[in-house]
Amino acid sequence: xxxxxxxxxxxxxxxxxxxxxxxxxxxxxxxxxxxxxxxxxxxxxxxxxxxxxxxxxxxxxxxxxxxxxxxxxxxxxxxxxxxxxxxxxxxxxxxxxxxxxxxxxxxxxxxxxxxxxxxxxxxxxxxxxxxxxxxxxxxxxxxxxxxxxxxxxxxxxxxxxxxxxxxxxxxxxxxxxxxxxxxxxxxxxxxxxxxxxxxxxxxxxxxxxxxxxxxxxxxxxxxxxxxxxxxxxxxxxxxxxxxxxxxxxxxxxxxxxxxxxxxxxxxxxxxxxxxxxxxxxxxxxxxxxxxxxxxxxxxxxxxxxxxxxxxxxxxxxxxxxxxxx
Amino acid sequence: xxxxxxxxxxxxxxxxxxxxxxxxxxxxxxxxxxxxxxxxxxxxxxxxxxxxxxxxxxxxxxxxxxxxxxxxxxxxxxxxxxxxxxxxxxxxxxxxxxxxxxxxxxxxxxxxxxxxxxxxxxxxxxxxxxxxxxxxxxxxxxxxxxxxxxxxxxxxxxxxxxxxxxxxxxxxxxxxxxxxxxxxxxxxxxxxxxxxxxxxxxxxxxxxxxxxxxxxxxxxxxxxxxxxxxxxxxxxxxxxxxxxxxxxxxxxxxxxxxxxxxxxxxxxxxxxxxxxx
Amino acid sequence: xxxxxxxxxxxxxxxxxxxxxxxxxxxxxxxxxxxxxxxxxxxxxxxxxxxxxxxxxxxxxxxxxxxxxxxxxxxxxxxxxxxxxxxxxxxxxxxxxxxxxxxxxxxxxxxxxxxxxxxxxxxxxxxxxxxxxxxxxxxxxxxxxxxxxxxxxxxxxxxxxxxxxxxxxxxxxxxxxxxxxxxxxxxxxxxxxxxxxxxxxxxxxxxxxxxxxxxxxxxxxxxxxxxxxxxxxxxxxxxxxxxxxxxxxxxxxxxxxxxxxxxxxxxxxxxxxxxxxxxxxxxxxxxxxxxxxxxx
Numbered sequence: 001x002x003x004x005x006x007x008x009x010x011x012x013x014x015x016x017x018x019x020x021x022x023x024x025x026x027x028x029x030x031x032x033x034x035x036x037x038x039x040x041x042x043x044x045x046x047x048x049x050x051x052x053x054x055x056x057x058x059x060x061x062x063x064x065x066x067x068x069x070x071x072x073x074x075x076x077x078x079x080x081x082x083x084x085x086x087x088x089x090x091x092x093x094x095x096x097x098x099x100x101x102x103x104x105x106x107x108x109x110x111x112x113x114x115x116x117x118x119x120x121x122x123x124x125x126x127x128x129x130x131x132x133x134x135x136x137x138x139x140x141x142x143x144x145x146x147x148x149x150x151x152x153x154x155x156x157x158x159x160x161x162x163x164x165x166x167x168x169x170x171x172x173x174x175x176x177x178x179x180x181x182x183x184x185x186x187x188x189x190x191x192x193x194x195x196x197x198x199x200x201x202x203x204x205x206x207x208x209x210x211x212x213x214x215x216x217x218x219x220x221x222x223x224x225x226x227x228x229x230x231x232x233x234x235x236x237x238x239x240x241x242x243x244x245x246x247x248x249x250x251x252x253x254x255x256x257x258x259x260x261x262x263x264x265x266x267x268x269x270x271x272x273x274x275x276x277x278x279x280x281x282x283x284x285x286x287x288x289x290x291x292x293x294x295x296x297x298x299x300x301x302x303x304x305x306x307x308x309x310x311x312x313x314x315x316x317x318x319x320x321x322x323x324x325x
Numbered sequence: 326x327x328x329x330x331x332x333x334x335x336x337x338x339x340x341x342x343x344x345x346x347x348x349x350x351x352x353x354x355x356x357x358x359x360x361x362x363x364x365x366x367x368x369x370x371x372x373x374x375x376x377x378x379x380x381x382x383x384x385x386x387x388x389x390x391x392x393x394x395x396x397x398x399x400x401x402x403x404x405x406x407x408x409x410x411x412x413x414x415x416x417x418x419x420x421x422x423x424x425x426x427x428x429x430x431x432x433x434x435x436x437x438x439x440x441x442x443x444x445x446x447x448x449x450x451x452x453x454x455x456x457x458x459x460x461x462x463x464x465x466x467x468x469x470x471x472x473x474x475x476x477x478x479x480x481x482x483x484x485x486x487x488x489x490x491x492x493x494x495x496x497x498x499x500x501x502x503x504x505x506x507x508x509x510x511x512x513x514x515x516x517x518x519x520x521x522x523x524x525x526x527x528x529x530x531x532x533x534x535x536x537x538x539x540x541x542x543x544x545x546x547x548x549x550x551x552x553x554x555x556x557x558x559x560x561x562x563x564x565x566x567x568x569x570x571x572x573x574x575x576x577x578x579x580x581x582x583x584x585x586x587x588x589x590x591x592x593x594x595x596x597x598x599x600x601x602x
Numbered sequence: 603x604x605x606x607x608x609x610x611x612x613x614x615x616x617x618x619x620x621x622x623x624x625x626x627x628x629x630x631x632x633x634x635x636x637x638x639x640x641x642x643x644x645x646x647x648x649x650x651x652x653x654x655x656x657x658x659x660x661x662x663x664x665x666x667x668x669x670x671x672x673x674x675x676x677x678x679x680x681x682x683x684x685x686x687x688x689x690x691x692x693x694x695x696x697x698x699x700x701x702x703x704x705x706x707x708x709x710x711x712x713x714x715x716x717x718x719x720x721x722x723x724x725x726x727x728x729x730x731x732x733x734x735x736x737x738x739x740x741x742x743x744x745x746x747x748x749x750x751x752x753x754x755x756x757x758x759x760x761x762x763x764x765x766x767x768x769x770x771x772x773x774x775x776x777x778x779x780x781x782x783x784x785x786x787x788x789x790x791x792x793x794x795x796x797x798x799x800x801x802x803x804x805x806x807x808x809x810x811x812x813x814x815x816x817x818x819x820x821x822x823x824x825x826x827x828x829x830x831x832x833x834x835x836x837x838x839x840x841x842x843x844x845x846x847x848x849x850x851x852x853x854x855x856x857x858x859x860x861x862x863x864x865x866x867x868x869x870x871x872x873x874x875x876x877x878x879x880x881x882x883x884x885x886x887x888x889x890x891x892x893x894x895x896x897x898x
Contacts, residue, residue, distance in 0.1 A: 051497050071500045078501040084494035088516040098502035101512070153502055333703050335786050336796035341699035345711070348692045352763055353717055356729035359739070363732050402638045409635040413628055421636075423879045427643050429818075430871035430878075432825030434845040435864040438852050439646040442653050442861075449649065474642050496621040506623055535722030538827035538845070542852065555724035559832060562728065567737050574725045585720040589713065 001062050001156040001189050002027045003048060008057035010043055017043045019213045021057070025206075028187045030180070032194055032204035036236070040213040041193045042161055048191060049159050050074045061156065077150030077188075079160040083142045085134035091145050092117055092130040098153035120148040123182070140171040147179075151186075160192035164199060176203050197237045201225060209233050231325050241295050247324045254298040256321040259284065259307070267316035270295065272309055277301070286315060360578060363571045375572040384554040385576075387465055391553075392533035395472035400526045403480025404518075410481070411488040428477050433538030440471055441543045463545030468553065471540045472533040479532065480525030487521040488514075520595030524588060531584045535577070650868045653861035665851075665859035666866060673839045674847035674863070677755065681830075681843060682823040685763040689819055690812075693770025697808075698800070701778035702786065712775065718767040726764045727832025730757055753835030758843065761829040766822045770815035777811040778804070810885035817881065821874040825867060 003025040010018040018040045025031050033041040046052040048059060050071035058067045066074060085094050093100075095117045099108055108116065121127040124144040134142060143163065150158060163179065164172045180203050183190055194200050200207050201221040209216040209224060209232075217229040228234040234251045241257070243250040263269065273294070274285035282304040284297040295317060299307075309315060364372060375381070410422050428436065444451045444461035451462060461467045491514065499509040537555040544551040554577055561570035622628070655662055665671060696715060700708060718726065733739050734751035744751060751757045785807065789799045805812065827845040834841045836850060844867055851860035 049501060051501070071497075072503050072505065076501060078498065080494045080498055082492075082494060084492065084498040086495060086498075086513055097499070097504070097512070101499075101502065101504040101508045149498075149502065335702050335783060335790060335799075337698060337800075338703045338705075341695040342703070342705070345692065345696040345699050348695075349711075349714060352760075352767060354714070356733060356764070357717070357721070359729050359732045360725065402635075405631060406635050406639065409632050412622075413632055415632050421639060423875050424639070424643050426875055426878065427647065427871060430821045430825075430874040432827060432845045432848075432864075432867045432871070434827040434848050435650060435825075435867050435871075436646060438848065438860060438864060439649045439653075442857075443645055443649050449645065474646065477642060493621060500621060506627075509621075531720060535720075535724070536828075537722065537724045537831075542849075555722050555828065558722075558724050558728060562731065562832065565737070567732065567735075570728060571732065574722075574728050577722055578725060581720045581722070585713070585716070 003157060003189065003191070004058075004060035004063070005044075005048070006058045006060070008044070008047060008054045008059070010040075010047065010052070010054050017213050018047075018054070021213075021215060023208060023215065023218065025189060025191060027062075027189055029205045030183045030190045030192075030203065031206045031208060032192055032200035033208050033210060034194055034197060034200040034236075035210035035216075037195055039210045041195075041210050044210070045159050045161055045191060045193050048157070049076050049078050051078070075153065075156045077153060077155030077158045079143075079146045079150050079158070079163055081162045081165055083134075083146040083166075085142055085146060085149070087134050089133075090130065091121070091126070091132050091134070091137070094134070094145060095120055095149045095152050097149065116152065120152055123151070124148045138171075139167045140175055143167065143175060147182075151188075155188065158188050158190040160190065162194060163192055164194070164196070172199075179203060201237070209236065211236070228323070234323065239296055243319065243322065245322070245324055250319070250322045250324045252319040252322050254283070254296040255281075256319060257295070257297045258318050258320055259286075259297055259299065259309070259315050260318075261307075261313075261315060263316045264318070267318045269314060269316055272311055272313050272315055275309065275311055277304065284309070286317060288317075289314075357578070360571055360574050363567070364575050367568050367572060371568075372572050372575075375569045376576050380548050380552070381554075381557055381573060383549045384552045384557045387468060387551065388534055388554040391465060391468040391472050392476075392530050392536075394469050395476055395533050396526050396530040398469075398473050399476055399480045399529045400522060403477070403525060403529075404484055404522060406481045407484040407488055411485060425478050425481050428475050433475060433536065434542070436474055437471060437539035437542030440467070440474060440539065444470065444543065462543055463547075463551065465544075465551050467543035467545070468540055468551060471543050472536060475536050475539050476529035476533045479529040480522065483521045483525035483528070484518055487518050491517055520591065523591055524595075527584060527588045527591065531581060531588070534584075535581065647868065650861055650865050653857060654865040656861075657858040661858050662862045662865075665862035668859075670839050670842065671844075671847060671859075671863055674842045674844045675866075677758065677842065678824050678844045680755065681759050681762045682820055684759050685766055685823045686816060686819050688763055689766055690770050690816060692767075693772075693774050693815060694800075694805070694812075696771045697774035697778050698804070700775055702783050715768050715771050718764055723765055723826065723828030724832060726829040727761050730760050730764075730833055752833050753837065753841060755841065757833035758830050758841060761833045762823050762826055765826050765829050766819045769819040769822065770812070773811045773815035773818070774808055777808050781807055810881050810888065814878065814881050814885070817874055817877050821871065824870060 003023075005021055005023040005025075008018055008021040009016075021040075021044060033044060035041045043052060047054050050066075050069060050073075054067065058065055060066065061074070086097065089097070096113050099113045099116065102108075118127060118130070121130055124147060126141055126144055126148070129137065129141060129145070134145070137145065143166075147160075147163075164175055167175065176199055192203075204221060206218065207221055207224050208218050211232050217224050217233045219227075224233060225237050228237060228251075231249060231251065234240050239254050241252045241254065243252060260267075269289040270286040271289065272284055273287045276283040276285070280301055281298050282301055284299065286295045286297060287293075288295060297317070367375065406425065410418065410425075441448075441462050443449050444454070444467060446452065446455045446460075446462070448462070454461060459466075461470055495513055495517075496509055499513045504512065535555065537553070537559075540553050541556055544553060544556075546552050546556060554573060558570045558573050558577075561567075561573065623631075696711075699705075700712065731738060731752055734744060734757060735741055736745075736752070738752070740751075751760070785803050786799050789803045794802070825845060826843075827849070830843055831846060831849070834843070834846055836842060836846060838850065842850065844863060848860050848864050848867070851857075851863065
């Protein structure tokens with residue numbers, strides 16, 4: 001199911017959380033809403049879910065206006081940031097909940113519910129936890145149960161609020177690959193909220209970068225990373241050096257700078273203050289001679305070994321690519 | 326004490342615990358023990374005869390029956406009050422919230438005469454109820470009214486904080502899974518506040534069982550009909566029947582202690598349920 | 603985590619529709635609650651004052667300035683003035699022992715401290731009659747030495763102490779438990795003596811809980827009826843507290859006077875509620891300020 005968002009505005013008191021949001025989520029895609037905290041991404045997700053009502057604008061599911069449809073009618077699966085598992089129910093009952101609360105006419109039989117729940121638990125690889133209670137599970141397990149519970153109602157849209165926010169680094173990495181694979185298997189239109197650019201770049205088909213209640217850029221991970229539309233996107237996605245140029249502010253990624261011992265007409269002189277060489281990349285910290293600002297440069301290990309710079313040495317920088325706004 | 330000094334970093338363990346135990350023993354433990362020791366002056370047979378005379382049994386029935394009814398009324402209306410105070414906004418809410426504790430602060434004798442004045446045949450409410458054949462003052466119903474008043478705050482005050490802390494996410498999750506409001510209430514919210522409800526209910530019941538001051542004014546105190554057990558103890562005392570008074574007191578104390586134990590178990594159970602600490 | 607303006611709003615306004623009841627349900631529930639609380643709290647409250655002033659201000663003032671009423675007030679004040687400090691000292695000692703040290707049987711001790719709440723006030727009176735009364739353990743010895751406990755002021759004070767026994771300890775124990783013992787240990791390292799530590803570190807930290815406990819103790823001490831009734835003997839002008847005086851006037855069908863004295867006790871209850879609300883407000887304000895400091 002596709003989602004169309006038209007001119008959504010939402011305020012809380014004096015505070016304007018969303019301003020004139022327009023967005024198209026094609027059917028079957030996995031979209032990330034990316035931005036710093038307070039940028040309005042969670043509010044947008046909650047409006048799509050029907051947990052929040054926009055002040056103006058429309059939400060269309062497959063072209064049908066659902067702006068004022070109740071959350072119960074929308075058939076969305078929502079995975080909450082802190083999972084919101086029902087702590088007095090077993091894992092099985094948590095997943096079965098959405099089926100059990102259906103009206104009699106559409107409620108599956110007990111045998112059917114049992115089968116459906118176990119199928120889902122197998123899908124999230126936690127069938128063996130069916131009789132446990134949520135407080136007895138690890139963070140990663142809770143997350144997957146929350147997902148299974150959301151999928152039980154066969155949602156047309158899956159919405160996830162900071163799905164990996166509360167997990168530690170290792171579990172996080174595993175889980176986001178797993179989510180990607182699961183999505184490739186199920187192909188349900190999915191939108192997730194994150195403030196972690198790495199997560200968005202790795203998992204999503206499309207990234208929506210948001211800031212101050214507005215959409216800054218929409219595009220594939222590669223597009224938003226390589227061709228940021230605004231200074232904000234440049235700074236938010238990955239490390240970047242800012243240069244003052246006569247045309248305005250210029251942005252350069254650390255790997256888009258060449259370093260040499262010879263000066264030329266365009267190069268900038270600086271002293272190498274710090275060399276950080278762990279892993280395949282070597283990071284250099286260079287203090288510019290003219291304005292004393294620090295510039296981050298990344299070199300391949302091979303290249304660094306050939307040039308063999310020493311700390312304290314004077315070097316000359318030249319951006320190989322510069323985006324000016 | 327030397328070993329304590331090694332174990333405890335902060336000073337004053339011996340003094341504070343010693344004082345606590347001495348004071349506790351003098352004021353509470355020894356006097357309470359007196360009740361049990363004095364009962365041994367009666368033989369088991371005599372004891373049984375005293376605590377099972379029809380008039381005394383009638384007081385048990387009234388005391389425990391009316392207390393149960395009052396606690397049930399407060400279970401329902403206490404939950405309702407807590408819900409409304411936590412969830413909704415309306416004019417005068419803060420004042421009402423503070424006023425819920427009135428039964429704790431108001432001397433029971435005052436509550437007793439005030440309720441009697443209201444429900445007496447010529448009282449504000451009594452004059453309307455009487456023509457319909459509903460007699461409150463000087464009947465067992467009056468006992469229920471007084472006990473409902475004095476035990477009113479317990480359920481409200483135990484449920485209120487639990488409702489306040491209840492996560493909005495769980496309710497939203499239920500809604501997003503298709504549950505309607507009523508389903509969300511009885512499948513998600515009610516199980517979460519159930520231990521608090523039970524605790525409040527038991528506290529209200531325990532308080533009502535021992536109550537004396539507010540009841541004696543409104544009950545009419547007719548033997549076999551509207552006499553409560555604490556009054557029975559006083560009646561025996563006034564007749565200098567110390568042994569009889571003591572025997573009935575022992576029955577009440579044992580029941581109260583069992584109740585206290587149940588409340589503690591209930592709290593332990595709700596804290597340790599489902600593996601969470 | 604820092605709280606942005608956005609998150610604060612979110613907490614308040616979040617999902618009005620998905621998790622709230624239809625308007626008619628809301629107002630019915632509010633209406634039902636108001637009816638219940640009105641019937642059980644407001645009507646009795648109003649009744650006290652209405653009955654007290656039924657025969658006019660003259661009768662009212664006469665009733666509360668009459669000699670027996672004044673001596674009842676004096677006795678009530680005495681009982682409270684003795685029992686509140688005693689239970690306050692006990693509460694601090696018990697809370698200190700329980701929260702700053704580990705020892706066996708701690709939770710049993712806490713249960714024992716709560717015991718007086720589980721005992722009917724009438725039994726609270728009875729136990730002192732069994733010990734100090736005419737047929738009591740010390741009955742003869744007291745007569746021989748011309749001392750009187752039961753049907754005299756000491757008995758009233760003892761019964762009052764018993765029924766108000768747990769209040770202060772009960773407020774302080776959870777509070778001091780939550781605060782841990784780090785600050786006291788810091789004071790110890792800095793060389794403070796035990797009493798200095800208690801006075802300058804511990805008590806200021808639990809100030810509001812302490813005041814709260816005192817307010818509750820005082821309200822109960824001044825209002826206690828059942829326990830005091832058993833040990834008092836109801837001697838007018840001598841062993842009558844205010845609640846007992848109300849009873850005597852009421853049983854003599856002197857309703858206006860009974861309610862006049864009752865109205866004073868009711869005012870006391872209302873003052874208690876106001877103070878209680880104020881203390882709760884202050885305590886939550888302090889807690890919020892501390893939280894802000896921690897997160898900032």
